[in-house]
Amino acid sequence: MTHESNRLPQGGQIDRRKRISFRFDRTNYTGYKGDTLASALIANGVKLVGRSFKYHRPRGILSAGAEEPNALVELRTGNRREPNLRATQVELYDGLEASSQNNWPSLKYDLLSLNQLAGPLLSAGFYYKTFMWPAKFWEKVYEPLIRRAAGLGRASGLPDPDIYEKATLHCDVLIVGAGAAGLAAALTAGRAGARVILVEQDHVLGGRLTDDLPTQHQSEGHTWLAAAQDELRAMPNVEIMSRTSVFSIYDQNAVVAIEKVADHCIEPAPFSPRQRMWRIYPQQVIVATGSIERPIAFANNDRPGVMLAGAVRTYLRRFGTKTGERIVVFASHDGAALTVEALHAAGVTVVAIVDPRENSSPAMIAAAEQAGASLFRDSAVIAAHGTADGVTAAEITTQGRTLTVQCDLIAMSGGWDPVIHLASFLGQKPKWNPEMQAFAAINLPKGMQVAGAAAGHFSSETAARSGADAASHALQALGMAGSQPAIPGWQGEPVQGSLYFVAPSRSGKSFVDFQNDVTVDDITLAQREGYTSVEHTKRYTTLGMATDQGKTANVVAAGLIAEIRGVPLAQGAVTTFRPPYTAVTIGTVAGRATGKHFRPTRYSPLHAWCVQMGAVFVEAGPWLRAQYYPQRAGESWFDAALREARQVRQSVGLCDVSTFGKIDVQGPDAARFLDFVYANTMSTLPVGKARYGVMLREDGFVLDDGTVSRLGADHFLVTTTTANAGRVMQHLEFCAQIHCPDYDFAMSSVSDQWAQIAIAGPHARDVLRTIVDDFDLSNEAFPFMGCATLSVCSGITARLFRISFSGELAYELAVPADFGCAVIEALAKAGQNYGILPYGTEALTMLRVEKGHPAGGELNGQTTARDLGLGKMMSSKKDFVGRVLAGRPALVDPARPILVGLKPCNADESFNAGSHLLERDAPKVIENDLGYITSTAFSHVFNHTLGLGLLQRGQERIGETIMAYDPVRSKAVLVEVCHPIFYDPENSKVKS
């Protein structure tokens, strides 16, 4: 292969001083800075770049932009390998490594192209039809076959080493697309002083501006473009974001774009993201996204060497490379005359122009004459001949005869389709516009305009004017005014044409959707089988369902369907546009929220101390809580927890309980409010006392439990469970603002402001006494359920609550969060004489199950206060949240399962939470279900497993033997029903 054999000696917007080396399918090539992978491959004479999805047909490069259906590659290697990238959008960088995909064993000799012979098997409706065959056929034969044969690129399968970011922007006018229309709009809005963001998916600005100008206006176009860029870059109120692709738009015109920060580099710079996802909130949006050229369906139109006529021009002008030596142009559209003119000016031979129109336009005739090409009117290319290496001839039908013209490239154009995805993503169906000969966006969302080719202004000059006009309208809506830039009379390229979608049929596949291998025959079959609406055709044939979403296929299909059905296209439709416009990597959507950063980790203010004490932590929602504190290497959680629980029962222990929610409630109506939100009464609570409380939801079920402490006449402190802290705060705010809007009080979450330490065990008072400043801890002065404000450790403000979760003499001491570690260290030191130990959540569970305290397993959202044995707490003297519905018949049904204790009949046996409760001899079926076990723990006091559970008529069954059956482990254990409070039912310990 000769070195960049197709590169012209001069021209193009590539930097010829910067040569770049790259590899494609393990072959070394060179290109220039400014090339895309596609343009560099074309320059090197590479035509075959991939194999098609279903039939493994050889494919070449069709387009020069985001619409590319064929040239999908895997880029990079190892953990940075990324599949399905369009070579037309991959910016060339030094050391780039890419490979073709979906071929085996190699691109050139692809054995799976035998699929072509199995063609009839893979026709329209194939998936639906095979599903109707016997299931074993599907599993054994078809699915493995399809999985191996049909495919795209491979994901790396390795963790992505790169980082991705998310960021937000606001502006007055967002302009999507920096072609002639976008630039003119940006100049207009920018000069008026509006905050403008101009987004461009390409790494250079200009769009098709210079590609689409006739040769004589080229330098004028470049000058205008350079001046526009210079002016915009100098404006502080204009932000130009290139390499940024808007992939969707949401309500209120919230736009989401991906900035490819480092995709043009071999790898991102240190600490720099590879891509950045932008949420942009504009006041006004101008969609100036240009247009996409429409292919024509003819036999073997997918052969390498069949290319869109506009792309041929782009490669010539922007990349200084020719796409062939002898070119046949097949177009129903005068835009292609510009390609002829450009090719001729560059010295490339145009052998023939094939125009399906009865009378070719003057523009086409002039172009043919100038280029010395034969012009075939009222004719069509009906087949492309050639090999996997490319086209060798075009078969033309003209005036009733068929002739073959030798060529190495067929440039086709059936017209241009506005890119209206962004204008249609919010649900507006586009409508056929006969004047534009295309589907146009209608019923635009408020604050959005479409300009340039996207609005049917296909010439650079009219596009620029419409962009400036759109900006003037946007400014008007913003209450601003500005002047439009001068737009030269470029004449603009000819745009007349007639609709032409499908050439006369001949044997061989004529492709409509190149990426999903959908042919004219498939769509015809779908119509014959009754799938006539475009949405049905889509699903039946998979038209437009590939990664390109049918950018070059959907309108051709709509035209074909209209032809088959004999209805005007105005009655036709295209399928619903759905985001993303171009594929988005999952990494960008995830951003930084991966791995450990998926959600924040919350640390207790005592975390450092727990770490120092050797805690093993467990995740409890977002929190890390100390689970147990092994004393020697290899001590199991069970042994450690049992030791910790024993120490609490026999002497004293310390536990970090800072994660409980804490809400400060103050004001003259605070007590009245708490009466409304708690099932029990709080207004009768004396100052200096705490009370256990239960909160219901309005539907009568328990929301949460905790304690309420009255620190002053108008000052309460409410605690919640760790898991429900946020939910309870939200609920209390709702009750306060909507149900009690005139109550005079305020509340605030103080969960993070206080560290809280439980000191539990017979020696709790002795330990605490050593750190309190002048405070009488005696049982008489500070009895069970007392609360007080005091100071500890010589002047640290603290709150003390004599409450107990463990069932022992216990206190909870709260100190400002930053003093937490100092105070718990002081307590640990003071407790040394008593062998004080920290205890974690496992020991806490053992202690609370012994004491029958409900927790997460019981407060599961499906239990009532009555179910938990707390029915008597519900006041009948006041209105409170949940009162009425807690009293409805189903919730007071005596057959409802209620809280009981359970112990094994044989002390050596244990059982698991989640086990179901049945009569001892009942068959193990759901009809015999009497309830289930909610919590279990091993008790060192009783030396066997204890459980809490919900059992039908549990109160009446105390002392009976029933069966606990665990269907997951197929384990049945006989258990005795007991009162849920196993340990110290008289509550004498907590009051000692």
Add this chain to the structure above:
Amino acid sequence: MRLNCPYCGTRSVNEFVPLGSASPKRPTLAEPIERWIDYVYFRDNIAGEHDEYFYHAMGCRSWLIVTRNTVTHEIIGTKIAREVAA
């Protein structure tokens, strides 16, 4: 989507927690249980302008009543729920 909190200004919808229809009003204890069942469980499925509760959880902690067109998703206005309730 962004919501205009009368206290905090226009903020991302991610800062808010929705609760559903703001139309049902809490009955009094004297009313029959059927009214309570309606209040807790039954909601109209409105096509058009709809008042909904949103809680500014990551802002001022106010409950708002947001009027939203369920067909177009247009936000017609926001009010402080406390002021409506008072």
